[in-house]
Amino acid sequence: MPEKIGVYICSGCGIGEALDVAGLAKLARGEFKAAAVEIHPCLCGADGVALIRRDLAAEPPRADKLVIAACSPRAKTDAFAFDRRTVVERVNLREHVAWSQPPGEDDTQRMAEDYLRMGIVKAQKSAAPEPAAEAVSRKILVVGGGIAGISAALEAAGAGYDVLLVEKEPQLGGFLATVKRRFPGEPPYTELASDGLKGKIEQVLYHPRIRVWTSAKIVKTSGQPGQFDVTLETPSGAAGDRVGAIILATGWKPYDATRLAHLGYGLSRDVVTNVELERMAAAGPIRRPSDGKPVGEALFVQCAGSRDPDHLPYCSSVCCLATLKQAHYIREGNPEAKVFIVYKDLRTPGQYERFYRAAQDDPLTFLTKGEVSAVVRRADGKLGVTVTGTPLGADLVVNVDLVVLAAGMVPNSADGPAIRELKDNQLKVLQSDSAAQRAEAARRVEELKRHEGTEILNLDYRQGPDLPVLEHGFPDSHFICFPYETRRTGIYAAGAVRAPMDGARAEQDALGAAMKAIQAVEMAARGEAVHPRAGDLTYPSFFLQRCTQCKRCTEECSFGALNEDAKGTPQFNVFRCRRCGICLGACPERIINFPNYSVDMIASMIKAIEVPDEFEEKPRILVFLCENDAYPALDIAGWNRRRYSPFVRVIPLRCLGSLNIVWIADALSRGIDGVLLVGCKFGDNYQCHFVTGSELANRRLSNVKETLERLRLEPERLRLEQLAIDEYDRLPELIDRFAARVGELGPNPYKGF
Amino acid sequence: MAETLVIQPDTGFLRELLRSGGADLKKCYQCATCSAVCALSSEQAPFPRRQMLEAQWGLKDRVLGDPAIWLCHDCGDCTAHCPRGARPGDVFGALRREAIRHFAWPAFLGRWVNDPRALPLLVLIPVLLFGFLWAFGPEAASTHPGRTEFANEFPVPLLEAVFFTISAAVIAGFAVGLKRSVRAWRDRGAASPIWPNLLPALREIATHRRFAQCGAERWRYRGHLLVMWGFVGLAAVGTVIGLGHLAGAVHTPLAQSHPLKILANASGAVVLFGLGLVWAGRLQDPARRARTTYFDWYFLVVLAGVVLTGALSELLRERQMEAMYAVYFVHLVLIFMLFVSAPYSKLAHLAYRTAAMAASGGRAGR
């Protein structure tokens, strides 16, 4: 049955005043033979919507694809929400034309006409999505049996989900199982809490929904959210299971104290780390390791390694609290013992401030800001500690029996991409034919050797066997508003492996990670994409017969959605996919397409733009906008009635990374005079929701510019701008500046060919 | 290059501070709000922030040897603004008491005067002394037969003998205490020469110019000013009469119209009024401002007692009532207590603070 396109034009909100809507209707009927064309003064109003529903419901339907030429697709979504089987294309005549262009002008009308053409073509090229309907496992895999892992397992099970808990040690509990007491968790926040972990461990061990593997490790994890196949190596042999999502709660390890010689570690057995002291405290009364004598004076050195660019550049967040706690151990063990604490900044955020104040109240606990500059062994067997930069206006020498180094936290993480690169280079060392390449590869191998054998999840992903890490080895989210955002869909880090945190925080963190894991399987079960395109049912299809195994798609996908077979042919995993279209942009063969977002579709939209002849001196400028940030910014510019060049034609992209350079070629060969790309900021503090999208677009653009020069076209006809969503005042200026530059360049010589 | 301290906290000293006066000392987290709000603190050597840390750490010699503890007038501004409730004002009060005790000579008097348990002793000694003198002392040759006169109870020369002796002892006590204290300041490198700076210091004391800047408590500065001047007046009158009598130039009893008598009565009145102000101030809202310890009360009560009994006995004498003898007896006992305890009680601050102000270049504040 031939599709029937219904075009519904709204004349409200100033559109009618600015444009000749009848002319637009005529265009829809004429050029496109639209099955139904209606004009309505308030399309989003009850009877406007009724009009559309009537056409949909008619027998036979008057229209099965809708082009709604009215306001921005960001507006009135409820009014124009029809069933998901119906293709609905919104043409933004309001924000992008009527509110940003002078009314009644010929150029304004032409702009509207082009947008209508582009919209209709887009609708023609769109198909309703077929949701991915596959059987999914709702079981959650929790890796790590410390406080975070235990909590995640219990909470997920408590929500009705089966859990597989894998711990590498013979018993559960992790670090917290070794501590004597925990930080205050309840008002008045002054009393140390007795460890509440044992009860939780019991619950886990006897929970009907939780299967626990101790002394076990993961040898392979293949598949995708809803369908992860995990292979375990356990004392009772190999074991396998299918899970829907994974929580990485592998915790932390203490910083290697042997690197703290400058603070006296190794100088004497009486210099210990806070972790060692915790063990001593848990074992019994704290005594001097060297001779077992009681501790008369002890000195704690804060930030031992932490907040130190040569060691751990970050703050380990818990050491101040741990020290106040351990000072209490020593004091309660010996009422005459003196405890000195030397800190950079005393960090007890929130209600923990109360604990600090209470700890201060102890008469023989002595705190000061300062830097420990030397620790020496004295003839009398004591340790002499020199402290500089104190608020006493003097340097201090304190002679003590015990020095405790508040050493920091190091995440038990594995850097997936780094491991992958290590393996690639190890291969190159063997296989590369050029000596230079082999040497370079060998150098990289050296740099990356420390990652050897650090694998945890052993993911069967092209991008590497584990989560990527951010600074300092934490596989944390890069996004402040989305702390659980992950680059491996369905795999979430929780607890101290994600960021330095105390036990209470880790418990809290595990809750959130469990929620995300559950959400991931539930959305997979519905065939929906997860954040940021939450609920999107579309996904790309690959026409592999024409694939040249160039591997661009598999390499550029930020989320590792694509594996490769031996030949390098991409193997798509729909539930890993975030539907950003970066692969679509990467593919030179144009074989990767979404049902409602394809290379051909955008190309056709470009072709739909009417390009005047050069002597008309009306340039045409194509603007590709990131639909997440730049597009809303242009909407708001419209709402503020900001004017900009009438010669621009905007095409929103799912992500600037989905830009396929073919479109630029198409545009220029059509005689379009310039192409502007506006996407999110990239670099260290990138704002691209798909990690590398705008950066990739930039790289592709620079490649095109070279070709351009060969074609004797000025590279300035192409430009990429980075824009944050709140820079909506800057966007019109930026468009006009580019339009002016293109004006100076003169018409595209390929016009009319 | 900063000096280097070998840290050995004096836990006895620390516990004593915590026990009496400085209970909240350890709460200080060195934000230095106190130094910034203090009107008397100096640009280059601010207090009380650093002294708080030294006290927290039990660095006894260092903190007691710091003249800054004497520059504080205990107005309570720091205590009112302290975000931690560490009450630096109270801590400084305790530090001053500890300093007086620490430098006191003879040491046992330093202990007695500041220990409530020793109070009966401090009362008993003068009672016994004057009781003895009254009972067995040389019979007062009744200069005024049939009249109720002080001299009938104790002959003037006898009292002179007693009080000049005590004065000598008191001066010695002050001298030794001060000497020790000043040496401590010097050891700490925290003192400029005293004599050249004495004049400006005395000027400040006479006018209370800086004390007047202490934001919170006008009553303290006014009261203190009155008490001080009244006290000076009484001291002057006492000395003049005493010496004059010795020289035979003055003959008691003086007529009410006599300038010395007028000055004496006026000074007494001023002291009483001043004390009233101070007292009232201390009673209102003690939590927010300065807490009052035995150390404070001892001085306030004895001084008030001296003046009141003095005035009363004078009144009774005018009325020629026998009760006068009893009151006069108490009066003498109190004067004795005031005198003897002077170098060890709060009264000692008149010497220490004067010296400290001089030692700090005659100036405190900005």
Next chain:
Amino acid sequence: MTADGKPILVIGGGIAGMTAAIEAAEAGCRVILVEKEASLGGRVARMNLYFPKLCPPSCGLEINFRRIRNNPRIEVLTLARVEHLAGGPGDYDVTVRIAPRYVTSACTLCGDCARACPAERSDEFNFGLSKTKAAYLPHAMAFPALYVIDRAACPDGCAACREACRYQAVDLEQREEVRRYRVAAVVAATGWAPYDAARIDNLGYGRFPNVITNVIMERLAAPNGPTGGKILRPSDGKPPASVVFVQCAGSRDENHLPYCSAVCCAASLKQAAYVRSLYPESKVVIFYIDIRTPGRLEDFYRRVAADGGIELIKGKAAKIDQDPATGDLLVTAEDVLHGRITTVRAGLVVLATGIVPNSAGLPPGFVRDEFGFAMNSSGAAGLYAAGCVHRPEEVSASVQEATGAALKAFQCVARSTGHA
């Protein structure tokens, strides 16, 4: 799996509440999101940039608004307050009172009402530093994208907006509405309010025009703020040559807020960066007790402190006087590490005021600690607090907590439907 269960109730439409609602809804729950203001976004909508990335909150808000728009399971109620709550885990009976907006969902955002409106009102979105018409849109990216009419600011009998609206979206007869719901669990994400700086008598807020608070600083720095993103002195509208930040203005203070508000250090470092990038010639001094930048925020601290134009002095600013001639401020503190009193002349002083939990109006059942923070440890099952009403914390931690609270609520639904 839980779609068939009762909905959950989320109180508060700030970043925490929005997150709890969205995460639960995307996992399959139905959610009722109750916000007392006219639009979602709460505190973060009023911020210029987030630390440490220095990225605009509107970026994440836009994504979250889209997630809400595209999710039929979420029902958003604005200008709404939870009035009554009864029942227990799995089955609560809740009453919500919705104040009239006087604008219906027919509003198209065309703005004719505001153009026609003769009356003005103080714009609380900008802490009263600017004015809007009585018919107004809270801010450019407001969600729901509907105008509001502040009847209190309307002249008697005025109906200019109604006449101006071509879509019959203005309904001046609109009445307060009361709705009842049965819900399985409640998440309280009512957020926080800045501590009243006027109560800190020695810092001059309210007496000296150029002493402002950190929340006002965010508005002054924001492109959509009263000064269009220029940081200008309230007294004379001139750019400040020097700016002093006073840390712990109220926090860590037994006379005010005994706890540490946890975010003020990073916030001031961020605002110092605003000033320096806007006015490269300017000088910034930060007076602090301890700089508290846990975890990776330490990198941010190091980066900002490396700027030669920013000086960090350990010592709490405790005395602020005004130079009446210039409106400049003289900030006095002890430089603790050098043991001397320092007085800095500042064109603008920013008080890093702390976080006070908005917990007063929480329904019965929520337990509060001595500072007013809602506690989860001893609260009734089925009632959970997340974000700054639970503990003073930065945005990412609030979101993290809110996601966890969503699971606790999700569990109640699952249990009530026999799935768990």
